[in-house]
Amino acid sequence: MSAVAVTGLGVVAPHGDDHGRLFAALVRGDSALEPVFPELPKAAVAARVAFDESRWFTKLQLAGVDRVSQLAVAAADLAMRDAGAIGELDPERLGVFAGCGMGGAAALEAAYRGGGRVPPLTIPAFMPSAPASHVAMRQRVQGPVLTYSVACASSSVAIAEAAKAVQRGDVDLAIAGGSEALVVPGVVLAWQAMQTLAGVRAGEEATAIRPFASDRSGFALGEGAAFLVLESAERARRRGARVYAELAGWGLSCDATHLTKPDAAGQARALRQALRQAGLQPRDIGYCNAHGTATRIGDVVERDALAEVWGGDLDRLRVSATKALHGHLLGAAGALEAVVTVLALQRRELPPSMHCETIDPACSLNLVTPGNSAAPELQAAISNSFAFGGTNSVLLFSRA
Known part of the structure; x- marks a missing residue:
């Protein structure tokens, strides 16, 4: 079977929407964690995205589109742009493989806290498959459009499944990744109830997450989206694509x-x-x-x-x-x-x-x-x- 090439990268992350700058920030050790929701009984930190939805959507288009889908559309679009001229491609030979663990948390939070008024587009806004569908509509994808909801492994599984589809020849090109936007009070409270979020000391919010350290105490939520463009190495060579790596x-x-x-x-x-x-x-x-x-x-x-x-x-x-x-x-x-x-x-x-x-x-x-x-x-x-x-x-x- 043909090797699978990574030819495009797109991120909308707590460190920005330029993957080169994101990587440089991580190498420097810059933390994106900050305090959130001071009104909650227990202190919490999270890493949020500074996202300007007007770059990607008109006000009319935003109706019923949760933040989780907005981030997905932007990251997938950036990945496709990064992949360059992909050549003539039958839309039925293009696929979207997306991971999303919990769906549109903002839409669900608004419905619960709306004082009895539930927005009519709440269901399509919070369904976990919405990000993949919005990416498909934006990129005019008519091949397989699939969502994998496997908790913290969702988007990794989606990328693996996309690679299988490329290798089998089911698609010529796959947009693979995931999106999540869960930084809302209700979700933070739920994770705190599980006692998995890190304890937070005043003035030390940026360093609250300490993997493998003797004094570690848990994680903090982050939000964002990331997508990779996958295609066969042979196809990438034919079109002269830049190949970041092979999966x-x-x-x-x-x-x-x-x-x-x-x-x-x-x-x-x-x-x-x-x-x-x-x-x-x-x-x-x-x-x-x-x-x-x-x-x-x-x-x-x-x-x-x-x-x-x-x-x-x-x-x-x-x-x-x-x-x-x-x-x-x-x-x-x-x-x-x-x-x-x-x-x-x-x-x-x-x-x-x-x-x-x-x-x-x-x-x-x-x-x-x-x-x-x-x-x-x-x-x-x-x-x-x-x-x-x-x-x-x-x-x-x-x-x-």
């Missing part, structure tokens, strides 16, 4: 043990699948963009899964968790972190794992530290997405 392998597995507690054996299965498909050994992988949610249990389990697969080569694998800077985008996390991983490969530069002053001995990993970002020999990298529900998705990228 060489992917692994999908389910823990099948617990709805919220992760399982190292399940994660290891996904890691091995990705390596096997790419025909690579653990020692061939130079970088891992970790799921790294900074939860007490999750970080240890992810480290144990990496150790199970990498064995004696674990110290050679450089690891960072960029959620410390852009927050946890839930359904869009896998797509944003895939973009970061692709750029790390292309530039042979790694974003650091921030805010970890003392690593937890149970999370012993070769973390990328600030000021130590160079990776001149990097040839292959992975991006991990491990979700509630037990779904594990690993994307493996190699240099073009």
Whole structure:
């Protein structure tokens, strides 16, 4: 089967809508976390997007379009522009593969808090498949338009499924990624009730998320969207496209043990699948963009899964968790972190794992530290997405 090339990248993220500037900010260690909703009983931080919807929509077009779909339309459009002139393409040979964990939270919040008046377009605004549909309408996609709602693995799974469709020849070009916009009071309260969000001390909001640190206390929500344009390497060569990287392998597995507690054996299965498909050994992988949610249990389990697969080569694998800077985008996390991983490969530069002053001995990993970002020999990298529900998705990228 033909190799799958990444030929376009588009982001609308807490660090902006220019993927080059996003990556530079992450390498510098710039945090986008800030306090949100001071009216809530418990302090919270999140990473929000400064988004000007008028760049993408008229006022008439915005009717019934939740923020989650607005971000998706913008990021997908930026990815298609970045891919350049894609040539003559039958719209039936173009597909959208999108991840969205929870759908239009703003529309749902407005309905609940509307004092009895529910906007008539609430249902199409909050349905999780709305972002993919809006992308399809904007890009005139008449092939498969599919939504994957698999919690924190949603957009990573969507990218893997898009790659399969490209390899099988079901589509000539796929717009693959995800979107999430959950920074509303009701959702923050729900996550706080689960005791998974980080504790926040006044004046330390920007450094509240500390993956793998001994004093970590959880994650913070982020919002945004990210999409990749995928096509066969052969097609990319024919049209003279810039190829950022190749999606060489992917692994999908389910823990099948617990709805919220992760399982190292399940994660290891996904890691091995990705390596096997790419025909690579653990020692061939130079970088891992970790799921790294900074939860007490999750970080240890992810480290144990990496150790199970990498064995004696674990110290050679450089690891960072960029959620410390852009927050946890839930359904869009896998797509944003895939973009970061692709750029790390292309530039042979790694974003650091921030805010970890003392690593937890149970999370012993070769973390990328600030000021130590160079990776001149990097040839292959992975991006991990491990979700509630037990779904594990690993994307493996190699240099073009």
